[in-house]
Amino acid sequence: MITCPNCGQKTSGDHCQWCNYPILRGRPVERQEAGSVRKASRAKKQARNEAGQSGKTGDAERQTVKNARIVAQKKTKQGNMVSNPYRILGLGLCLAGTIFVPVSYFIINSVPLTAAAISVITLGLTCIALANTRPYISPETCQLMLKTGMENTAALLEELGLKNKAIYLPSTMRDGHPQALVPLREDEDIQWVKEKIPGRLIVRFGLNPDDMAIAVTTAGSINIDMLETKPGPTSAEIEAAVTYILTGVLDIANSASVKLTDARIDVEISGSRWHYEDVWYYRCLGSPIASIVAAISSEALQKPIRIKEESYSKGKSKIVLEVLS
């Protein structure tokens, strides 16, 4: 007999006889882990012995590594200084303005030109200030990371053959972290469990034993942490939060408008630079923009939300969300 990690009942077999949760046997993995730990500690000991035998060689190597690290850091710093266009623009404007102010005031004797030169310095200072706020990681690296995560999730969904639309849950229904549930079977009338849904990959979300789902973290789940304050349950507050994230923080859209009516939320994103594609991942979890909007709306309303429709036409993305009770 073994204790089910989902419902806590005593059971046997590959699945829990009470909640149908798959039972994973931990021993082989534990044994493997213990073996790898032993191997690692043996390798460490060996390395330490070798280092003791050739102490001088080790010192020289350490010094070389240290020097290489310092050179690399200097190069990165120089690269950042040169590659940031806002910093170059800012320094150029400040320099030009500083030279032009005394020339226009004392030599040319022109007040408007002096004022223009002061404006140029102000603009230069603004550019320098903005240059320091650019992200440390390049957008290409971020895209790479996101694509990796998305492809892994898509592979999981495809392997399991899941085509149901995901349900976005507020953080209060999970363990303080908003996530999306991809139900294993389609059910229109969900009887939600009263307690918090556990922070596992395979979870039971309804009173019905068949209400099982895969819980995944989406782009929207992570973005909730970027909000300074949690939005309230009105369309104006949701709109402000969505605009702040999409326009100010992520810079992937120009503006957003939100209309909230009963159990339906209509969102229109203009100037969206990330459109809906007809791929398995998007059909299931929605595009990253829809995912962000759904996660914010779910957090604001404190209710589960499903992406009902998503379309793109004439430079505008239209997203329809369904508020589940």
Next chain:
Amino acid sequence: MRIYNKYIVSLALAGGSINTLLAFLGQKDLGVYFVLNVLAYLVITLLYVYFNPRARRALSSVSAVLFAGFMVVVVLKVVEILSGR
């Protein structure tokens, strides 16, 4: 970075328009130019509420410096008026 570009372009346009307008009106006082430019800067910065927190912090420090300059000009003008010169 499009929002940054928009912000910089709007600041440049506002500054340019104010300076051109005042020059056409024949304004000779540098303080007036400075005060109006700072006002335009503060208003435009305030309108861009959707900047990320780091950008807003950085711009607040620039705004504080400009506001200090604005206050100096205003105090000097007030002293000038009160002393009757």
